[in-house]
Amino acid sequence: MDKYKVPVGNLKRVCHSNELDFCETTADIEPLDGFIGQDRAVRAMQFGLAMKAPGYNIFVVGPPGTGKSTYVQAIVSQVAAGAPRSGDWCYIYNFADKDRPLAVSLPPGEGRGFKKDMEELLSDLKVTIPKAFEGGDYENKKDAIVQSVNQKMTNYFLDIEAEAQEAGFDMKRTPNGIIFVPIKDGKPLSPEDYENLPAQDRRELEEKGRRLHKKLDEAFHTGRALEKKASEEIAALEKQIAVFAAGPLVQRLLEKYNDFPSIVDYLRMYLVDITNNLEIFKGAAVASGQARSPMPVEETDIFARYNVNLFVNNEKNGGVPVVIEPSSNYYNLFGKIEYKSQMLALSTDFLMIKPGAIHRANGGYLILQAKDVLSDPLAWDTLKKALKYRQAAVENIGEQYRLVPTVTLRPEPISLDVKVILIGSPQIYYLLYHLDEDFQKLFKVKVDFDTEMPRTPENLRQYASFVNSVCQREGLKHFSRDGLARIIEYGSRLAGRQGKLSTRFNEVIEIVYEAAAWAQLESAAYVESSHVEKAIREKVYRSNRLEERIQEFITEGTIMIDTSGEVVGQVNGLYVIESGGYSFGRPSRITATTYMGRGGVVNIEREARMSGNIHSKGVLTLAGYLGGKFAQEKPLGLTAQITFEQLYDGVEGDSASSAELYAILSSLSGIPVKQNLAVTGSVNQFGEIQPIGGATEKIEGFFEVCKAKGLTGAQGVVIPVQNVDDLMLKDEILEAVEKGQFQVYAVKSIEEGIELLTGIPAGEVGEDGAYPEDSVFGRVDKKLREFNEGLGKTDKGNGGKKAESCTTCQG
Incomplete structure (x- = not known):
């Protein structure tokens, strides 16, 4: 038994003071510069x-x-x-397609300058353009164009009037337009006189009237053409004046943004658009009181197109x-x-x-x-x-x-x-x-x-620098060397490896905060190890209500767990429960019953659909081990049923497969298993014990049960030997082990484990190919032979036909 015991020094990697000889407190070292791990x-x-x-x-x-x-x-x-x-980005109006604004890029900081330039340009244009049209030169030229058209139209009408008089008509203007009235002896003809004229005279008058009306229509057509031409001349004059007024202002910006082709094109189209929309500028001076000021944030829609949307500004x-x-x-x-x-x-x-x-x-x-x-x-x-x-x-x-x-x-x-x-x-x-x-x-x-990093001297120094950085940044009390040592041990516990440190710094920082708070309440000069331990205990206490409730059920006997005595086919298995970021281990009774049959190993959890894939695989592995050990020369005439007792929420993982195999071997051999031990570890088909996760939590979970029921000194946990380096147990367990009140065992194979659990050697095959009769495997082999003999008799009783296999067979 003693050869499987794990020395107390291997149950936790303590951080000794000489490992932190580079400082007395975290205030003595430089804060962390960079990132670690x-x-x-x-x-x-x-x-x-x-x-x-x-x-x-x-x-x-x-x-x-x-x-x-x-x-x-x-x-x-x-x-x-x-x-x-x-660079900066701006959106500007697209004069060619208003629904597709254009994006322009400018060097950093120049976007705001471009926006301001365009605002000032618009403000200047709203003053300059109206003033350009207020001068007498514009009015004179405009009047000259209008008078020229009027004079030409007057001459047209005078010519028509003269021609009408020569043709015997008087041209009169009425509200309904111009009419031609026949005259005789200088007087207009009345309708009666006109009707009394000879037919030939009437036809001549009508023909002359038609010619006069045609002349009049031609005059009106010419007049409209002259008016259109006059309008075009006035528009051209206004554009010329607008270009003369706005051109220098726009040209200044063209020269400034000459290196940006998209802005150059925009400014040219900008000038064209201004000349096409002069009417909105003519009234701008009145609307603004001829005051020069930057464009308001909310400008009238008619001027919105001339603004700039400073889309991205990187000047700062x-x-x-x-x-x-x-x-x-x-x-x-x-x-x-x-x-x-x-x-x-x-x-x-x-x-x-x-x-x-x-x-x-x-x-x-x-x-x-x-x-x-x-x-x-x-x-x-x-x-x-x-x-x-x-x-x-x-x-x-x-x-x-x-x-x-x-x-x-x-x-x-x-x-x-x-x-x-x-x-x-x-x-x-x-x-x-x-x-x-x-x-x-x-x-x-x-x-x-990664979630972990090597626990090297260099990383210990950087861990200390990290704690220093947190203390300086948050104004916390600094940690003494002992307090820092407990933080490092906590980092290894989070990592789940003695040779590693956790890089889940959020969780480390929580303990730093809380330990500093306890030190502050006690008015301590530095954060000591006692403050760190209290912070860890209080953090656990806030989260372990479910763990305590389960412990109560076990202590009361509601959940049946034995920590003493011996029972055939019953083993204390261990598993981990996750609850809101807090994980803890708890024991569970694993039982096995074996009887004659060909059902193989039956996983009750799987049949009840409460088993995960990995757990089912672990159970199927047991059949391979049993077949390899005991069915080389005979069939494996066996039905074995295994289950987790009082487990109602399903099971996953193969960490209990070794415990399940121990229960089957105990049931077959009739040798009782010690209930003062709990077991964890997976197994392969060759009987090798494989490492598992959560070894620390599982040991602590069974220890709490044993402590509640009373430590006897014979209690302990059996773990895979590969998991020894993962252990970071509580100091309370280390003290119990040191006093001989609790033990941790590590095994490499099923043979070692069954010997530890039963006190009887597993047994090795002798020269005769058989196991020793008084060994565990000898008794298992004997029982399996008895099963085969019984099955043989049953087959003979059925006329040589084999009994039907169990429909739930997994083996």
């Missing part, structure tokens, strides 16, 4: 940030609490600060932008076109185009939480399209779902040069990797965060 992730991130080729976006993978988001923000901000600033950025978008819905990411309601109607213009995070991050970095992006039905697909085509458009998603297409803006997409950094769990990463064909092309850099 994630060398692989740091190298991958550095590579991803350095790669400028398309598709090298970054996916940061890791469980919660490993500091992924903090590290990403810190390193990206550092890299971005040293890079050249990104110290480097390329770093945008962290906590709410990754569609509009926050990709912008929107806003609408305003006027008289129950919605309207919009290019000034109401608003940027999203991807536009603000253009030229830099966009940091997103993968879960949030995937939660929005359209955000993920739109993000992929933007990265794939390297364009960022602004489009309201509602437009895609209208039954009838409506007129709306289609802003020109801006060219996109952004590196997207997604932060997510391993589950999300592998789901996207296998199910989304675009993901592998767009996110080629995986930054994988």
Whole structure:
């Protein structure tokens, strides 16, 4: 028995003072500069940030609490600060197609200057153009054009009037127009006199009248042509004056923005549009009181087209932008076109185009939480399209779902040069990797965060620096050397390995906060080990209500667990329960019954559909072991039923497979198993004990049961030998082991385990091919032979036919 005992020094890796000889308190060392424990992730991130080729976006993978988001923000901000600033983006009116605003890019800080220049230009034009038309020269030239037309029309009418008189008509103007009245002897003919004229005279008068009317129509036609020509001459005159007034103002901006072809084209079209819409400027001086001032934020719609929408402004950025978008819905990411309601109607213009995070991050970095992006039905697909085509458009998603297409803006997409950094769990990463064909092309850099790091002297120093950083940042009391040692031990316990430290810094920081709070309440100078231990105890107490309730049930006998005595076919198994981030171990009675038959090993949990796949696999492995050991020369005439007693919520994992095998061997051999021991460990078909998870929690769970029922000194837990290095047990258990009140055993094989549990050697095959009769395996083999003999007799009684196998056979 003693040879399987784990020495007390191996049950926990204590952090001794000489390991922390570099400081007396955390105040003696420098705060952490950088990041610890994630060398692989740091190298991958550095590579991803350095790669400028398309598709090298970054996916940061890791469980919660490993500091992924903090590290990403810190390193990206550092890299971005040293890079050249990104340019500004503006949307301007498209004079050729008003529904498709144009996007223009400017150097950083010049976007606001361009917007201000255009506001000042418009303000100047609203004063300059009206003044240009107030001069006498304009009125004189305009009057000359009008008088020229009037004079020509007067001459036309005088000629017609003269011709009418010569033809015997008098031309009169009436409210209904011009008429020609026949005259005789200088007097108009009355209707009676006209009717009394000879027919030939009437026909001559009518012919002359038609010629006069034709002349009159020609005069009117010529007049309209002259009026049109006069209007064109006046318009040309006004454009000439407008160009003369506005040209120098626009030319100044043309020279300033000569290096930006898109703005040059815009300014030229701007000038043309002004000359085509002079009427709105003629009244501008009156409306504004001829005061020169910048354009108001809300300008009259008639002047809106002459403004500039400063879409993205990077003038205050110290480097390329770093945008962290906590709410990754569609509009926050990709912008929107806003609408305003006027008289129950919605309207919009290019000034109401608003940027999203991807536009603000253009030229830099966009940091997103993968879960949030995937939660929005359209955000993920739109993000992929933007990265794939390297364009960022602004489009309201509602437009895609209208039954009838409506007129709306289609802003020109801006060219996109952004590196997207997604932060997510391993589950999300592998789901996207296998199910989304675009993901592998767009996110080629995986930054994988680990949950643990080696417990080396260098990492101990960095752990201390980390605690120092937290204390300085939050204004906490510093930790003494003993207090720091307990934090390091807690880090190894979180990692589940003696040679590792946890990198789930969120959980470490919680204990740092809480231990410092207890030290503050006690007015201690430093945070000591007692404060850390109290913080850990209180944290456990806040979460272990379920654990205590189960312990009560066990102590009361409601849940039946024996911690003394011996029972055939019954073993104390161990498993771990997860409850709201808190995990604890608890024992469960595993029983086995064996009888003659050909059913093999029957897993009752599986038959009741309460067994997970891994547990079912572990049970099926038992049949392979039994067959390999005892059915080389004979059939395995056996039916064995195994179950977890009083377990009603299902079972998963194979960590109880060795305990199940011990129960079967006990049932077959008739040798009782010691109930003062609990067992964990999986087994393979060769009988080798394999490591399991949660060894520390399982030992502590059985210890609490034994303590509640009374420690006898014979109680203990049997674990795989490979799990010894995983143990970080509570000091209370270490004291109990040191006093001989509790033991931890480690075994490598089923043979060692069954000997430990029964006190009888497992037995080895002798030269005669048989096991010793007084060994466990000898008695098992004897029982199996008896089963086979009984089955043989049964087969003879059935006329040589074999009994039907159990329909629930798994073996």
